[in-house]
Amino acid sequence: xxxxxxxxxxxxxxxxxxxxxxxxxxxxxxxxxxxxxxxxxxxxxxxxxxxxxxxxxxxxxxxxxxxxxxxxxxxxxxxxxxxxxxxxxxxxxxxxxxxxxxxxxxxxxxxxxxxxxxxxxxxxxxxxxxxxxxxxxxxxxxxxxxxxxxxxxxxxxxxxxxxxxxxxxxxxxxxxxxxxxxxxxxxxxxxxxxxxxxxxxxxxxxxxxxxxxxxxxxxxxxxxxxxxxxxxxxxxxxxxxxxxxxxxxxxxxx
Amino acid sequence: xxxxxxxxxxxxxxxxxxxxxxxxxxxxxxxxxxxxxxxxxxxxxxxxxxxxxxxxxxxxxxxxxxxxxxxxxxxxxxxxxxxxxxxxxxxxxxxxxxxxxxxxxxxxxxxxxxxxxxxxxxxxxxxxxxxxxxxxxxxxxxxxxxxxxxxxxxxxxxxxxxxxxxxxxxxxxxxxxxxxxxxxxxxxxxxxxxxxxxxxxxxxxxxxxxxxxxxxxxxxxxxxxxxxxxxxxxxxxxxxxxxxxxxxxxxxxxxxxxxxxxxxxxxxxxxxxxxxxxxxxxxxxxxxxxxxxxxxxxxxxxxxxxxxxxxxxxxxxxxxxxxxxxxxxx
Numbered sequence: 281x282x283x284x285x286x287x288x289x290x291x292x293x294x295x296x297x298x299x300x301x302x303x304x305x306x307x308x309x310x311x312x313x314x315x316x317x318x319x320x321x322x323x324x325x326x327x328x329x330x331x332x333x334x335x336x337x338x339x340x341x342x343x344x345x346x347x348x349x350x351x352x353x354x355x356x357x358x359x360x361x362x363x364x365x366x367x368x369x370x371x372x373x374x375x376x377x378x379x380x381x382x383x384x385x386x387x388x389x390x391x392x393x394x395x396x397x398x399x400x401x402x403x404x405x406x407x408x409x410x411x412x413x414x415x416x417x418x419x420x421x422x423x424x425x426x427x428x429x430x431x432x433x434x435x436x437x438x439x440x441x442x443x444x445x446x447x448x449x450x451x452x453x454x455x456x457x458x459x460x461x462x463x464x465x466x467x468x469x470x471x472x473x474x475x476x477x478x479x480x481x482x483x484x485x486x487x488x489x490x491x492x493x494x495x496x497x498x499x500x501x502x503x504x505x506x507x508x509x510x511x512x513x514x515x516x517x518x519x520x521x522x523x524x525x526x527x528x529x530x531x532x533x534x
Numbered sequence: 535x536x537x538x539x540x541x542x543x544x545x546x547x548x549x550x551x552x553x554x555x556x557x558x559x560x561x562x563x564x565x566x567x568x569x570x571x572x573x574x575x576x577x578x579x580x581x582x583x584x585x586x587x588x589x590x591x592x593x594x595x596x597x598x599x600x601x602x603x604x605x606x607x608x609x610x611x612x613x614x615x616x617x618x619x620x621x622x623x624x625x626x627x628x629x630x631x632x633x634x635x636x637x638x639x640x641x642x643x644x645x646x647x648x649x650x651x652x653x654x655x656x657x658x659x660x661x662x663x664x665x666x667x668x669x670x671x672x673x674x675x676x677x678x679x680x681x682x683x684x685x686x687x688x689x690x691x692x693x694x695x696x697x698x699x700x701x702x703x704x705x706x707x708x709x710x711x712x713x714x715x716x717x718x719x720x721x722x723x724x725x726x727x728x729x730x731x732x733x734x735x736x737x738x739x740x741x742x743x744x745x746x747x748x749x750x751x752x753x754x755x756x757x758x759x760x761x762x763x764x765x766x767x768x769x770x771x772x773x774x775x776x777x778x779x780x781x782x783x784x785x786x787x788x789x790x791x792x793x794x795x796x797x798x799x800x801x802x803x804x805x806x807x808x809x810x811x812x813x814x815x816x817x818x819x820x821x822x823x824x825x826x827x828x829x830x831x832x833x834x835x836x837x838x839x840x841x842x843x844x845x846x847x848x849x850x851x852x853x854x855x856x857x858x859x860x861x862x863x864x
Contacts, residue, residue, distance in 0.1 A: 306650040329674060330592045330619070331748030342812065343650045345592030345619070347805040347862060350747050356805070358749045360682060363675040367694055386699075390671065395704060397665035403654075405701050406619060406645035410675035413695035436700040451698025452709065452718025529651060 282512050284423075284465035285531045286520060287484060289315060290512035292375075292421050292463045301325040302373040303366055303411045306344050308421045309375035311520070311530045314340065318519050327371065329407035331357045340525050344407075363407065366414035369454070374411035378422035380433045383477045383498040384447075385420065385440025385459030387412070388433035395435060408438040413453050417460035424464030429496040441476035467492045468509060472501055482507040542705035544670035547614045547640045548586050550689045550723035558726075558760055564787045566740040566772070573765065573842060576791035577604040580729050580761045586614035587638070588681075588725075588759060590732030590752045593621030594649065594802040594810055596745070598731040598765050600795045600842035602626045605731075606637065607837065614640040616727060618677045618751060621649045622802055622815060625822075628658040632837040636661070640668045642725070644677040652815060656822040671704035672696075676722045678751040683724035684758030692719035730759035733798045734784065735807070737766035741789025742775040742782050747805025749783060756784040765795040767807060797846055797855055809861035814849055 282290075285308065292312035296302055298321040304313045313326045314337045325334050328341070332349030333356070341348040350356040365371060379402075380388035389408060393399030412418045418440070422428060440459045442448055449455045462469040462478065470481040479501030480492055485508060493500050512520075525531050549555075571579075581587065587605070591597040602623055605613075609631040615638040617624060624646050627637045647658035661667060672680070673695055683691040696702040697709070697720055708721045732752055734743040743764055745752065756762050764784070769792070775782060797804075801811035801818075821831035839845045846855065 330595070330750050340651075342652065342810065343592065343594050343621070343803070345595040345748060345750065346803045346810065347595070347747055350805065356746075356748045358753060359674060359678045359751050360754070363678070367675075390701070395700075398663055401647060401659055401662040403645045403648035404617075404643050404671060405673040407674040409673040409699060409701050410693075410695040413697065436698075438701070439697075439699050442698045448698065452694070452720075453697050454694055 282517055283531065286517060287512055288421055288463050288465060289520060289531065290516045291468060291509055292419065293319065295419060295461055296321055296324055296373065299323045300372045301327065301370060302375055303327045303329065303362070303371050303415055304375045305377045305408065307377050308530055309377055310341055310344070311524050312421065313375060314524045315516065315520050318523055319516060327362050327365065329362055329411070330359055331362060333357055333362065340529055342529070363410050363414065366411060371415040372417060374415035374418045376408050376411065376418060376420050376438070378428070380428055380430055381420065381422065381462065382430055382433050382440070384442060384444060385418065385462065385471060385478065386433055386436050386442065387420070387438040387440065388435045390435040390437045392434050405437050412438045413457070416457055418458065419460055420462045422462070422464055424466040424492070424495050426495055426497045429498065431498045441471065444476045445474065466495060470503065477501055479503055480506055482509040484509045485511055540709040542702050542707045544704045544706045545668055546706040546723060547642065547670065548725055552687050552689050552724065555684065555726050556687065562787065566786060568739045569741050569789060569792045570739050570769070571791055571793065573600050573604050573793045573795060576763045576793050577601060577608050580763055580790055581605055581610055583610055584612045585728040588616040588618065588727040588730045588755055589620060589623040590730060590755055591799065591802070592748070592750045593619045593623060594815065596733050596747070596799050596804055597623045597802045598733040598798060599626070599800055599802060600765055600793070600798045601731040601763055603836060603842060603845065606631060609633070609635065611635050611637060613638040616677065616725065617641055617643040617646040619645040619674055624658055625649070625655045625818065628655065628661045629832055629836060636666060638667065642670050642672055642677060644672045644674045649815065649819065653819055655819060657828065670706050671701050673701060676707065676720070678754065679722050680725035681751050681754035681758040683722065684726045685754040688724065690721040690723050692721055694719065696720045725758065727759040729761040729763060730755050731763050732756060733765045735766065736768045736770045737764050737792050738770055738772045738775050739792060740772065740786035741784070741792050742772065742786045743784035743789070744781050745783040753783060756788050761790045762788055763791045763793065764789050765793040765798040767796055767798060767804065769794050795842060800846060801849070807862060808855065808858035811849065811854070811858055
């Protein structure tokens with residue numbers, strides 16, 4: 281058996297192909313990148329915004345700037361150096377964690393409620409806005425419920441497709457980027473090429489489209505041939521539990 | 535587009551004028567003078583009420599904990615603060631003074647009040663949700679570029695993030711047109727902090743510093759700041775510095791004070807030296823949830839402590855620190 285977080289991390293890790301470049305955020309994205317590195321993608325180049333470039337991750341970093349992010353790394357550099365590799369087009373994937381999200385993949389990690397006197401204040405962009413502006417494809421991993429999947433985000437911290445087709449380019453963002461997949465505890469979503477709106481790509485075992493729609497605060501599309509998500513394999517789960525996150529820091533929270 | 539759409543509506547807390555900065559930097563002298571002093575003297579001399587302060591490192595990694603504690607104990611108030619991936623450093627200043635005064639009132643925020651995978655700081659949330667701190671929104675890269683613009687001696691640097699978002703709307707950036715390509719760019723203004731607090735691996739008496747591991751934004755921050763206080767794990771000779779000039783990350787002529795503080799980043803991580811003390815960081819986060827328990831916690835670990843060495847002692851002393859060294863280096 282496996283829990284929802286383990287499923288999400290295993291599914292997410294498969295999206296990262298060998299030889300690709302990925303900038304990862306704290307937590308589940310980092311676990312997914314590490315799992316990919318230990319299974320099908322030993323040549324995955326992992327970059328951390330604080331300056332760690334291509335480490336051989338010995339254990340889950342707790343911070344995207346702790347010394348595990350430079351363990352047997354190719355380089356220990358600076359935030360500007362990493363972000364500028366992204367800005368000049370060398371990073372395939374940005375891999376970001378949970379936040380409020382809308383149908384266009386725009387993310388809020390800043391405030392709930394009024395900006396000046398917020399009901400809830402969150403950390404803000406961190407490197408998320410930069411990563412999602414610069415990297416070619418943004419992957420998002422988050423829990424799926426109506427509180428998070430909303431018609432309109434309270435604050436647009438990090439750009440998805442903004443208001444739809446052509447909006448990123450119109451705003452001046454580098455062309456050709458944008459959100460690619462959203463991995464949740466219910467399904468994997470992609471974005472419709474014509475409308476830029478979120479659509480179900482595959483349903484996790486036991487899930488129906490209606491269940492996913494019920495947990496989503498906006499109208500979801502679905503691809504013509506919605507598949508069932510391939511569940512985690514024994515091998516993936518063993519490596520995830522024994523090598524990637526033996527302390528249960530990420531997978532134990534679910 | 536109207537002009538308001540091209541300009542973030544957030545406050546600009548510091549003057550980006552490079553000539554004002556040049557006039558200041560002209561007075562900074564290059565001679566190698568002994569700048570070694572105690573943490574309390576350094577903070578007393580170079581951190582004043584109302585100053586704009588920036589913290590080096592990356593939240594819980596290579597942070598100047600000893601200097602931050604001293605700022606709290608000396609009850610500095612009305613500070614500006616750069617929230618450039620501030621995690622435990624933010625948490626320390628968010629505690630406020632022993633008498634309940636708020637330490638910073640102006641904040642450039644890129645990443646604040648979270649401790650990454652460890653969770654959110656309840657005290658930092660209380661402070662930020664009170665509406666008592668004036669905030670300007672940035673991204674990590676944009677805020678790093680603000681230091682870079684200042685370090686470079688130009689009034690702004692163009693970046694291609696923030697565009698099209700509320701992060702831009704609540705910032706003090708301006709959208710400009712590239713004179714070569716016609717593309718939209720985000721101009722982020724130079725940030726010259728009054729004082730930067732930076733922890734390093736090694737420094738000589740004059741402030742020539744070496745850093746192992748990632749440099750984050752400290753290369754730029756140390757050059758952008760009007761005053762720099764460095765705390766160092768080890769004091770080394772200038773001969774040692776001169777034997778390998780490539781290893782110097784911060785040159786002495788940018789530095790105003792050098793403090794010798796072994797374990798100065800504790801409970802944060804220090805690359806190649808010691809890992810973060812996750813037990814203590816968790817205890818801090820847990821204590822914040824209950825206002826009374828939190829006050830007792832602060833009395834024990836911060837307000838009631840005479841110096842950083844005493845803090846290390848009550849956190850487990852040599853035994854605990856040796857354990858963190860093993861964790862880092864196994």
